[in-house]
Amino acid sequence: MVHTLERLVVRHTLRVPVPSGTGQGAAAARQFDIALMSVGFKLSGELFTALSGCEEKTVAALAARTLDTVRELVGDHVRHNPYFLRFPAGVPDTAAFWAECLVKALGDETARPLVLGQLSTGTLDLLTLPTYGRYQHAYEDLLAAHGELVAAAGDRVTLLHPGGALLDEVSALYLALAGSRTPLGEEHLADLAVLAGNQAHGPQPERIPVREVRAVVNRARLKAGAALLVDTVTDVLRLACALSVGDVGLREPTRFRAPSRAHRRALLAALDAVVAAQPAKLVDVTRHREAWKRLGERLHPHEYPQWPHAAEVFAVARGERKAPSLAGRAEALLAGGDVASAADLLATTAPGALFRGLDRFVRTAQEGPELDAVLTAAERAAARVSGRVVLSLREHVQNRTEATGAAESGAPRRVFVNRSGGAWVTEDTRGPLPEAVRDRLTALLDAETRRRLTVPERLLVDPEVLSVALPLSGRAAAAGLGTLPRGSVSRIEGELLRFFTYWKQARATTDHDLSALVLDAGYDAVTWLSYTALTSVEGTHSGDVTNAPDGATEFIDLRLGAVRGDFIVPQVHVYSGEGFDRVEESFFGFMLREADQGGRPFEPRTVRMKSDLRGPGRIALPLAFQRDAEGGWHARWLHLYLKGEPHGNRVEENKVTFAVLVRGLVERTPLTVRHLTDLMTAAGARTELWDGRTPAPEEPVTYIGLERPEGLAPGSRVITPENLRDLIPA
Template sequence: MTTTATSAHTTESRRGLTAALLARRGAVYLPTAPGGGRAPAAPGVDAVAGVTLLEADLVERGFLLSDGLRRALVPLDAVALRTAGRALLADIDRALGADRDHTPLFRDFPDSTPADTLDFYVDGVLTVLLQSPDQPCVLCGSEGGIRPLSPCAHLVCHSCWSGSDICACPVCHRRLDAGEPFMDPAAAARERPAADRGRALPDRLRILAYGGDLAARAADAGRELTALLARADALSPQDSDDLLTFLDTRERTELSWLPAAVPGRETKARVLAWLLRERSAYPTTLPAVARLADTATDVLRLLVTLSGGDAGLTGVPRFTAVPRPLRRALLSVLDGLDPELAAEDMRRHSAAWKHAAERLHPFEHAARHPRAALAVAALRETRLGDDRLSDRLREAAKEVPAADVSGPRVRIRRWSSRVEAALAERDVAAALALLARRPGELLRRLDHLLRLADGPFAEEAAAGTGGADAVLAALERAAPRVAPAVLLSALGELRTRRRSGHDRVFFPRGGNARAHIVPDERAPLRAEVVERAVAVLTGEVLRRAGALSPVEAAVVDAALDGVIAPFAERTASRALVTLPRGSELTVPAGRTVRLFLHWMESERSGRTDLDLSAALFTADWRRVGKCDYTRLRFEGDAAVHSGDFTSAPAPLGSSEFIDLDLDALAGAGVRYAVTAVLAYNDVAFEDLAEAFAGVMVRDEPGGTGRVFDARQVEQRFDLTGPARAAVPMVIDVAGRTMRWLDVVQDVTGTHHSVERHSDALAVLGRGLTELYASGARVALGELAVWRAAARARTVAVRHFDGSLSRYRRRAEEGVAAFAARIGTPDTDEVPAPEPARTGLAYLLRGDLPAASGAEVFALHPAGLDAGEVRVLSAAELVSTLAAGRPGG
């Protein structure tokens, strides 16, 4: 996303180094290592009391101190402890959203939410139409209590409406100016106490570890940077922010930290742009740029990023001037490429490249960089003449078989057009020969190739040596050379192709996660062909996993089957819990769900009305109701809205809430609740000063406890980008699960409401729910089993009740057979893995011990200490399977 002064995520708002390491490693760093991290023999009473108070504050936010961190805090003097504690709590509050005012429209929500939304609305309309300052109240008839409110100037009767409960204009719901007499200062200062101390700790509970001193912090930042640079796929926006934070700890004049290759193309662009921010470092950084940039698109991404645009090329800004030394270096990179491939890359982003070429001046340097000039000339279809440039282009074209300079213009035959022509002519053999040059593209077109080779035209394809066997043979050759995300995507999609009649879901490339859903009109593939192709792809995953370091034992949580392996991360929301899109988590019995939304206007946005809403559907996706600003209550207390704010001025902003009682909703015939955030007056989220939403899973019924309880926040995510409507999750009321969708909805016009968009929300909810339940996306639990089977002799599966099923690879049992057996009743009578021998653990919660240095993934890290084990993210479980990656 382009950084702008009004964006909610400018460089200045990016979380700092300490906050990034706290979120990623659960580590707290202190300015010094007092006493080497050892508490004094007799710590003072004040020191112990101070740490105890800090721990109490952390518990109220869902965090605990480890023994090591507690021992490191005790020796601090009062000033140092206070400073460290305040900084820690501030970082946590910001991550949870607890650093903002969350007073709802009705202060005593949900108890004081009106039972009749229409009656409440009509009272406001009558007041607007009929109320006069010198006449009795049109609603109650009382005199002397009519006052205009600021800034809206609506005339309000203080007898009918009380500022002790309503904290905005009761007519237009606009935030009132500070000091407005209608507001009750005592009510504003009143804080609803938390309920009993028996509240459960959140599922995302984290036990904070002592990371060490500032030197240790720098070392850990280097480790995190190395991990991000090794990722092959596009980073999420949060990871991209953290990448820049970690880069700021490095030196541009000493590049020993920079790897020989950066496989992630967008990551590479951000790193190269960071290197080039200081011209004084060009003698060191320009050679590194020339070494790492190895495609024409790399050069374009770099230029876009330097100009303030997005490395994903979702929006191309006006290009800034390119300094002469950099221009020479980039032209040298282009000149070293195959002009045919360079021209093909340029055509993918032709408009952007035509503008970029104006900054590089390739024709002025055609004598020194003729191949670069030829590629740009082919993009522009430059007219040839008798001039010196034309002569140089003709000379350069002699070394490029695909170049054609026999006519009046420069042309290079397009690889993609030849592929399309071969597929259109059903010439599978020709298509395979072309796609062999780009194995990733072969896997993306695998379904099409198999339909041609094994469908109605199978005999014709086989006659040209392009039958299903040829496609599968080409797949075997291509699979070892593709990115792991492409491999898993093809595997998930292909294994659902035995049947037809379902919807297809596309996630178009762009700045937001939009889902495009259409009927699947493709003919199904034969089961035999699907099984053979899936076996090839699964075998490749197992082969890559087996190339990593072997271990004695591994543990896999069965609960990970509901978590989806990450995909399309570049559009993922910045969130408290990094939950891959499509994942499903359980809402424990006896607990209720409270949704929340907070936003604050900026000068750019002006007055903005965001609306938190829930559309309610039956099992067959027929709409049965809603809970939003037009219906504050659904079936009594089954769903309750906190009231509609229509403005959110700084510095407080505004917050809205919805309580969902899943048992009551189920009794009312509701199966699915699709949550949405809609910009009523069509303001883009990115124009706001800030906007975020989330969900709490609460123990307390009704109005008991704080309205916003940081301890009970399970997820908090930012609303960003040009979208006006976000659909964060769908709740399966009967199954008591929440499925994380993290998508946006295309909307047009103004006056957006869940009523207006309910049909689109039904299509979206149904399509995505069916997609993720179908197996078309590989589950993290499956991936964990494959990794464990390929690397461990013994694998234990932990079930929901905590019991273990144990499997040991048998003599003569292949890895594929072992992986297929894990999770079945065919277990082995072997002891449970000892913690000291458990080298791999894939867990929903990091509450099992593992060997020192073990690789551990946990969706909720809990007590994992990144200093003791190697804590992997979900994205790293995928990226560490990159082709050609050395063993761990």
């Protein structure tokens, strides 16, 4: 468990807990530093000094564990073997390669009858050819075929920094995740479950604002015998889902397991206490009526007459007792044309619901006193709405200008992205928001955000972080190295751009296909690279691998100077077998190199991003690349999972869908770090753009950047993508 906790700290914070004890560890620290550099990491000066004063054996053991952790972060914990041995050299023309596979199959006595039978019908299944999709060389052959990577100034170097004692670091990480003001992704929730089990009796955050996070914490507290943190009946339902390893987000039905008697009593006692204190909270039951019915079959509330209020929950679920919801009352007022009263009701009782539906209220209200009443209700409710919802509405309002991205019919398009990363496009039938309304809402939301922000006396900002989107949802970014929230834009530099995807099947034969689509400025397809198009002017594909019992990797190598379009859209398709959330492991990433660097197809020092692929759907769109007016390239982060087809997904059949999605997301303006730094500056912070080339100030500062720099004064607050959620005000 100790090593697991240490790994979590390193992975989430890039901080290494410094062991206790004294000794002569400088030699071991130097060896540690050299080993880290081979995978693109390095000890900071402060960490090297701290480890040099520790025992040599302790440093050596710590180095081995940390190296394993960072290798997994960058994707170097597995063997990456392309189909074509000398990739990116030696990739044949697609038709010529298929013909070669066919000739070899005809020379194989076992395969020949099946192949001849197919040819007689005028069709040929490539998957039946013995040499197609199956490695023809060992990984050791690959290593022998490629020279060493030539070091370049642009290779990635990620610093590891010193942490405190392990228990202190674990507690701090737990408090940060449990107290997050934005929802966490599935990977972070899983890590939080481990931390919560260790910290059930330790320090707790003042508030756990995200209900799904609270469910994970409560599961750990229940198992540890600690008091539960519940104040709504839905908190209890989420906890029941967590105990059954179900969806605490309540998006998917949970198959409830029969709880132990102790857990049954705890759940019913918690329900009873909530309803006894505030009977009005029974209205929440109707939102998840079917889930409550299924849970009641497992809890048997009738066997526990000492908790009569808990039984009322299930009576509401069965329809035996009425509990009109606030949403229902508001809808009734709206249906009757009384928009002002509906807004006033929600402003008083459910301000978050008013903010989430404010666009509809504004469009429904009659211009004049009624519209003014709606906006006044929003102004009155603003102080009681979470900071995340305030910022989400601010982002929504700034995108409600004149519609862009019109379809061929002239109708504007609207892109939806759900909490699982699923995306779809439809016509935008909403009427426009009047400019005066947008201006009034913008002023309200900015003033409310500024009021809540912690304004530092001195603020240092890395210019590269200003275009990073605010993480208003943890599901808008995947776990991994170098990932940024959906909508973020980051500059890339290099001559060669290389994508890679790795997967390892769990039970069934599984074929994931890496592809890249090139679009022009009008979002029309120019070309693509995939297993059906191995070579083009732009670059090469490493070859199709169709079975991955021991893991498999596919690559695409692009020469950026040769790209004929303005957008590059890499994607991973599930052609057959297990999806991203079913395989044992699956991830995507990209590398940047100079043309003369050489090296193996996968070189960890050149990896700029590695992102886990664990979402639903059969097609993953991690990000897109866009050429700017000066010819440079920028990454635009998408983190999307499309439903796709059960079998046979290919880039050629989805070109239009991809183009529409990319266009919709590119033309949408996210709320970025710049928005909050501008508000801090307006509120009195002394703000300075700082790229780290000059000495850091001697006094403590707040620093916001893509990576933690060296040399900041003790007491400085550091915000990087790892803890960017801390910027979101309460």
